[in-house]
Amino acid sequence: MEPSVPQRRVTIVDVARHAQVSTTAVSKVLRNAYGASPAMREKVRRAIEELGYRPYAAARGLRGQTYTIGVMLPDIRNPFFPDIVDGVTDWFKDTDYQVLLGPGCNGEQAEARVTEAMVDRGMDGLILVAPVSPRSHLERLAGLVPTVVVGRHGHSALYDTVVDDDHAGASLVVDHLVDLGHRRIAHIEHLEKDPTRIAEMPNTKRAEGYRQAMQRRGLAEETDIVSTSYTQEGGYRGAQQLLARERRPTAIFAGADFVAMGVLEALGEAGLSVPQDMSLAGYDNTTFAALRPISLTSVDQAGHGMGSNAARLLLERITDKSRPTVQVRLSPTLVARSSSAAPR
Amino acid sequence: MEPSVPQRRVTIVDVARHAQVSTTAVSKVLRNAYGASPAMREKVRRAIEELGYRPYAAARGLRGQTYTIGVMLPDIRNPFFPDIVDGVTDWFKDTDYQVLLGPGCNGEQAEARVTEAMVDRGMDGLILVAPVSPRSHLERLAGLVPTVVVGRHGHSALYDTVVDDDHAGASLVVDHLVDLGHRRIAHIEHLEKDPTRIAEMPNTKRAEGYRQAMQRRGLAEETDIVSTSYTQEGGYRGAQQLLARERRPTAIFAGADFVAMGVLEALGEAGLSVPQDMSLAGYDNTTFAALRPISLTSVDQAGHGMGSNAARLLLERITDKSRPTVQVRLSPTLVARSSSAAPR
DNA sequence: GTGAAAGCGCTAACAT
DNA sequence: ATGTTAGCGCTTTCAC
Numbered sequence: 001m002e003p004s005v006p007q008r009r010v011t012i013v014d015v016a017r018h019a020q021v022s023t024t025a026v027s028k029v030l031r032n033a034y035g036a037s038p039a040m041r042e043k044v045r046r047a048i049e050e051l052g053y054r055p056y057a058a059a060r061g062l063r064g065q066t067y068t069i070g071v072m073l074p075d076i077r078n079p080f081f082p083d084i085v086d087g088v089t090d091w092f093k094d095t096d097y098q099v100l101l102g103p104g105c106n107g108e109q110a111e112a113r114v115t116e117a118m119v120d121r122g123m124d125g126l127i128l129v130a131p132v133s134p135r136s137h138l139e140r141l142a143g144l145v146p147t148v149v150v151g152r153h154g155h156s157a158l159y160d161t162v163v164d165d166d167h168a169g170a171s172l173v174v175d176h177l178v179d180l181g182h183r184r185i186a187h188i189e190h191l192e193k194d195p196t197r198i199a200e201m202p203n204t205k206r207a208e209g210y211r212q213a214m215q216r217r218g219l220a221e222e223t224d225i226v227s228t229s230y231t232q233e234g235g236y237r238g239a240q241q242l243l244a245r246e247r248r249p250t251a252i253f254a255g256a257d258f259v260a261m262g263v264l265e266a267l268g269e270a271g272l273s274v275p276q277d278m279s280l281a282g283y284d285n286t287t288f289a290a291l292r293p294i295s296l297t298s299v300d301q302a303g304h305g306m307g308s309n310a311a312r313l314l315l316e317r318i319t320d321k322s323r324p325t326v327q328v329r330l331s332p333t334l335v336a337r338s339s340s341a342a343p344r
Numbered sequence: 345m346e347p348s349v350p351q352r353r354v355t356i357v358d359v360a361r362h363a364q365v366s367t368t369a370v371s372k373v374l375r376n377a378y379g380a381s382p383a384m385r386e387k388v389r390r391a392i393e394e395l396g397y398r399p400y401a402a403a404r405g406l407r408g409q410t411y412t413i414g415v416m417l418p419d420i421r422n423p424f425f426p427d428i429v430d431g432v433t434d435w436f437k438d439t440d441y442q443v444l445l446g447p448g449c450n451g452e453q454a455e456a457r458v459t460e461a462m463v464d465r466g467m468d469g470l471i472l473v474a475p476v477s478p479r480s481h482l483e484r485l486a487g488l489v490p491t492v493v494v495g496r497h498g499h500s501a502l503y504d505t506v507v508d509d510d511h512a513g514a515s516l517v518v519d520h521l522v523d524l525g526h527r528r529i530a531h532i533e534h535l536e537k538d539p540t541r542i543a544e545m546p547n548t549k550r551a552e553g554y555r556q557a558m559q560r561r562g563l564a565e566e567t568d569i570v571s572t573s574y575t576q577e578g579g580y581r582g583a584q585q586l587l588a589r590e591r592r593p594t595a596i597f598a599g600a601d602f603v604a605m606g607v608l609e610a611l612g613e614a615g616l617s618v619p620q621d622m623s624l625a626g627y628d629n630t631t632f633a634a635l636r637p638i639s640l641t642s643v644d645q646a647g648h649g650m651g652s653n654a655a656r657l658l659l660e661r662i663t664d665k666s667r668p669t670v671q672v673r674l675s676p677t678l679v680a681r682s683s684s685a686a687p688r
Numbered sequence: 689g690t691g692a693a694a695g696c697g698c699t700a701a702c703a704t
Numbered sequence: 705a706t707g708t709t710a711g712c713g714c715t716t717t718c719a720c
Contacts, residue, residue, distance in 0.1 A: 009697085011696095011697055011698085012697065012698060012699095013697080013698095021706080021707085022706065022707045022708080023697090023698080023699090023707090023708095024699085024700085024706075024707060024708080024709095025705090025706065025707080026698095027698070027699055027700085028699095028706095030698095030699095031699085033699095033700095035705060035706075036705075036706085037705060037706090040705080040706080054460065054463075054464055055464065055697085055698075056464060056466065056696090056697055056698075057461075057464045057465045057466070058402045058403075058405035058406060058410060058464075058465055058466035058696095058697085058698095059405075059406055059696070059697035059698045059699090059712095060697080060698055060699075061402035061403075061698090061712090062402060062403055062406065062696090062697080062698065062699085062711090062712040062713065062714090063697090063698055063699035063700070063711080063712050064698080064699055064700085064712095066402060066465070068461075068465060070444075071447075076420060076425075076426045076429060076445075077423065077426045077631070079421065079423070081420075082420045082421045082448070085420060085447050085448070086448070089447050089448070098457075098458070098461040098465075099447055100414075100444040100445065100446065100447075100461075100465075101420075101444065101445035101446075101447050102444065102445075103415075103429050103433050103443055103444075103445050104426070104429070104430070104433070113442075114442070116398065117401075117412075117442040117444075119398075120398055120399065120400055120401045120402075121401045121402055121410070121412060121442075121444075121465075122400065122401070122402035261635055261636075264635070264636050264637055265636045268636045268637075287421070287632075288631075288632070288635065291605055291608070291632065291635075291638065292605075292608050292609045292612045293608055293612070293637040293638050294635065294637050294638070353713090355712095355713055355714085356713065356714060356715095357713080357714095365690085365691085366690065366691040366692075367691085367692095367713090367714080367715090368690070368691055368692080368715085368716085369689090369690070369691075370714095371714065371715055371716085372690095372715095374714090374715095375715085377715095378689095379689060379690075380689075380690085381689060381690090384689080384690085399713085399714075400712090400713055400714075402712095402713085402714095403696095403712070403713035403714045403715090404713080404714055404715075405696090405714090406695090406696040406697065406698090406712090406713080406714065406715085407695080407696050407713090407714055407715040407716070408696095408714075408715055408716085
């Protein structure tokens with residue numbers, strides 16, 4: 001069991017020699033390119049088979065493509081992202097492309113590092129999920145390599161976008177709660193200071209959607225927004241603030257399921273139970289929401305659909321870099337569970 | 345806003361010309377290699393800075409390293425894996441290496457595809473988390489590129505391993521429950537048919553640990569194992585079987601937190617509450633376990649430690665491919681929460 | 689200490 | 705339809 005033998009990789013030259021053809025021929029067969037007779041294709045295929053040849057992607061990249069797609073995720077912990085990733089990988093399943101993930105990049109700096117790394121590795125296309133980088137950085141990237149941005153609003157002439165309608169999603173929640181009889185419905189949002197992000201991030205749209213829906217239902221003066229952050233901790237602090245109000249809300253719309261988990265923590269500490277003392281809704285319909293002891297009413301973003309759409313657009317753009325950019329907007333649905341009920 | 349200008353990448357040649365030195369010199373500075381005077385280093389660094397040069401990893405790979413580490417995850421949905429990934433990325437944070445993740449590969453076939461893809465992309469090292477591939481495949485891989493296997497027992501002369509002591513973890517749970525006064529403690533395990541995997545997979549060790557701990561505590565005849573699978577569904581079915589026993593257990597030790605979630609579902613349906621009617625413990629101490637309405641007693645594997653150890657071993661092996669393989673075994677701890685209490 | 693030059697494995701012009 | 709050949713951007717002998 002010696003790990004010594006440095007076993008040289010089988011190269012295209014080996015295949016060519018073994019099949020008695022030129023390396024060009026092999027290359028053509030590999031890429032299904034024009035200019036190879038069926039007979040030759042067969043010969044080459046057999047040689048590839050017999051030698052167990054696999055093209056070396058790094059070398060291919062030097063001249064052509066690497067057949068690699070990079071997906072940047074801001075946070076692997078968020079259980080919503082796997083849906084998107086599945087949508088992407090499913091789409092590429094039957095192609096020669098391989099999807100690789102850039103791990104959790106909280107913050108601009110880490111995000112930049114990962115995206116640069118992907119470019120440096122010659123990736124053929126990038127899918128950026130909920131990036132926080134400034135628009136200028138995204139556009140610079142998109143100028144270098146075909147890019148699709150997922151989960152961030154705002155159009156660009158350089159990259160395609162896929163979003164879920166966060167505005168509509170927030171409306172669904174408000175309507176649901178109002179229909180149950182709630183009037184005093186509070187919202188916990190993610191505080192955003194950066195001006196471009198204020199315009200483009202989902203959290204902003206959700207807050208906006210909440211505000212407008214409240215107004216539409218004639219509850220403008222019941223509007224109550226607490227700005228913390230889209231974390232469990234943010235939900236905890238947000239709920240504490242809301243519970244300290246002289247007129248407490250009867251329902252809380254948390255901007256994300258994660259946030260709702262923090263709310264549950266705070267409510268539990270205060271001895272309040274859901275939905276008897278307080279109705280609660282989240283956003284993303286993550287695994288958490290479906291767990292029986294949680295059973296959280298939530299908004300289901302079409303995660304898988306977002307992923308597959310992003311993959312489709314990216315593939316289109318890789319084939320035709322000059323086609324105008326496309327914006328896809330999917331529609332969310334409400335999943336009502338037992339965390340929301342009529343107020344007492 | 346024309347995406348037309350094909351903006352050629354800045355290459356090592358540009359840097360060399362700008363700094364008035366040879367490309368060799370630039371390469372040396374890049375790699376901190378021997379044979380460059382401080383003066384030259386400085387000149388080159390400035391040129392790199394001014395031109396905004398970034399080495400093209402794909403091209404580097406053709407001769408040397410790609411400075412890329414591949415981490416294969418069997419399932420991005422499992423909230424335990426992010427801990428490992430964090431451990432890995434933290435370790436590589438201050439190096440030139442970039443970590444890329446191979447997305448969810450349930451099953452041998454998908455796993456093989458991803459690992460092959462990583463090799464084809466010239467990755468300098470591989471970290472395989474809980475792989476299900478046969479040993480022979482792992483060893484073939486390890487022969488091609490430095491490899492560390494995480495979360496799978498069994499030694500190899502070709503790859504290093506990092507595991508958590510699953511046997512001890514199961515003991516912790518049994519002891520905890522017995523100390524609380526339980527005698528009839530059941531275990532839900534993952535049914536494994538493949539012989540190599542039976543020997544090497546964590547689930548087997550947990551079941552074994554459970555069995556031995558029960559015996560040690562003089563409860564051999566109370567031993568009760570249900571074989572389903574490490575999924576929520578598996579937990580659900582397992583619990584249903586256990587509830588149908590003529591003598592029901594007073595506590596259930598689920599082999600994974602995921603499984604415990606399924607148990608909660610079944611208990612809920614049966615109108616039983618935790619821990620009043622049944623104590624429950626999981627394994628992995630995932631985010632789920634910590635959520636207030638769940639509050640699951642669980643075993644904390646040192647996920648971050650597993651990741652950082654794997655990274656360290658991999659880096660060592662990359663620098664010295666001939667050093668004998670190492671096996672690291674970390675110790676788990678019990679996190680007692682309110683899902684376990686004295687039986688009635 | 690420094691640089692010229694030969695590849696790494698592949699693709700793409702350009703012959704033939 | 706097929707093969708020859710010049711690179712892609714970098715690292716690495718091997719002269720100087």
